[in-house]
Amino acid sequence: MRKYAVSDSQLISQYKNGNEEAFAELVNRHKNKIYTTIYLIVKDQFLAEDLLQETYVKVVNTIKSGRYNEEGKFLPWVTRIAHNLAIDHFRKAKRYPMIVMEDGSNIFNTLEFSEDSIESRQIQQDTHALLRDLIKELPDSQREVLMMRHYMQMSFQEIAEATDVSINTALGRMRYALINLRKKMNKLNIAYDQNLYPR
Amino acid sequence: MIKTFTQDDLIRYIYQETTPEESIEIETALIFDEQLSETYNNLSGTVESLKAVKLKPSEDTIDKILSYSKSYDLHALR
Numbered sequence: 439m440r441k442y443a444v445s446d447s448q449l450i451s452q453y454k455n456g457n458e459e460a461f462a463e464l465v466n467r468h469k470n471k472i473y474t475t476i477y478l479i480v481k482d483q484f485l486a487e488d489l490l491q492e493t494y495v496k497v498v499n500t501i502k503s504g505r506y507n508e509e510g511k512f513l514p515w516v517t518r519i520a521h522n523l524a525i526d527h528f529r530k531a532k533r534y535p536m537i538v539m540e541d542g543s544n545i546f547n548t549l550e551f552s553e554d555s556i557e558s559r560q561i562q563q564d565t566h567a568l569l570r571d572l573i574k575e576l577p578d579s580q581r582e583v584l585m586m587r588h589y590m591q592m593s594f595q596e597i598a599e600a601t602d603v604s605i606n607t608a609l610g611r612m613r614y615a616l617i618n619l620r621k622k623m624n625k626l627n628i629a630y631d632q633n634l635y636p637r
Numbered sequence: 638m639i640k641t642f643t644q645d646d647l648i649r650y651i652y653q654e655t656t657p658e659e660s661i662e663i664e665t666a667l668i669f670d671e672q673l674s675e676t677y678n679n680l681s682g683t684v685e686s687l688k689a690v691k692l693k694p695s696e697d698t699i700d701k702i703l704s705y706s707k708s709y710d711l712h713a714l715r
Binding site: 490 | 645647650662679684687689690691692693707
C-alpha cells in the first residue's frame with residue numbers, strides 16, 4: 439500500500455478542525471479507487487459519478503456532525519459506503535447488474551496515463567478497458583470478494599464476516615476470481631507487462 | 638523439511654495477510670517448488686494487472702463534492 443507523508447487519520451483530524459484543504463487531499467487521494475469500485479458495480483459512468491457524490495455527501499455529513507469513529511480506516515469505510523450505495527441502487531431498481539459490454543469510449547477520456555507515445559497510450563487504454571470488462575464478467579460472488587479485497591482493502595477475515603461465509607470460502611472465491619481472470623486474459627492474449635502497468 | 642502450501646496460502650501471501658513466519662516459509666518453498674512458483678507468478682501477475690484498472694471521475698464531480706463540504710454549515714442550518 440502507498441505511504442503518504444500525512445496519514446488519512448491526520449487529514450481527518452485537520453478536516454474536523456475546519457481545514458477544507460485536508461478534505462480536498464483526502465478526496466483526491468482516494469477518488470480513483472472509490473470511483474472504480476462504483477463503476478465496476480453499476481457499469482455506467484454517469485451513474486457512478488452521481489453515486490460518488492452521494493458517497494461523499496454521507497462522508498461529509500458523518501465527519502462534520504462528529505459521528506465519524508473509524509480513525510485510521512478511512513478508505514475501507516468510504517469504499518464500503520460506496521459499495522452499499524451502488525448495491526442499493528440495483529435493489530431499488532429491482533435488478534442486479536447484468537453483463538453489459540459498453541463501448542467505454544467516453545471513459546477513455548478520463549483515464550490517467552504515465553506513458554508518452556500515442557501508440558502506448560492506445561494499447562494501455564484498450565488493455566484497461568478489456569480488463570474492466572473481464573472483471574464485470576465474473577460471477578457476482580467472485581467479483582464481490584475481488585472488489586472487497588482489492589479495492590476496499592478489507593481483509594479476507596472481514597470479507598468472510600461481511601458476506602457471512604467462512605474465510606476459506608472467501609479465499610476460494612478470490613482464487614477462482616483470479617484464475618478466471620487469468621484464463622480470460624490468456625484467451626485474449628493480455629499479458630502482464632511492467633511497462634503497461636507501471637507501479 | 639519444506640512445508641506444502643496451497644493456492645489460498647499464496648493469495649494470503651500476495652495480499653500480505655500471512656504472518657512473518659509463514660511468509661519466510663512460503664518464500665523458501667517458492668525457491669524449491671517449481672509448480673508453486675509458477676502458480677505464484679500467475680496469481681501475482683493477475684493481481685498486478687488489477688492494479689492498473691483504475692478510472693478517474695470528472696473534475697466537475699470532485700468540485701461539487703468539495704463545494705458541498707465547504708457549504709455544509711449552510712445546509713446544516715436549514
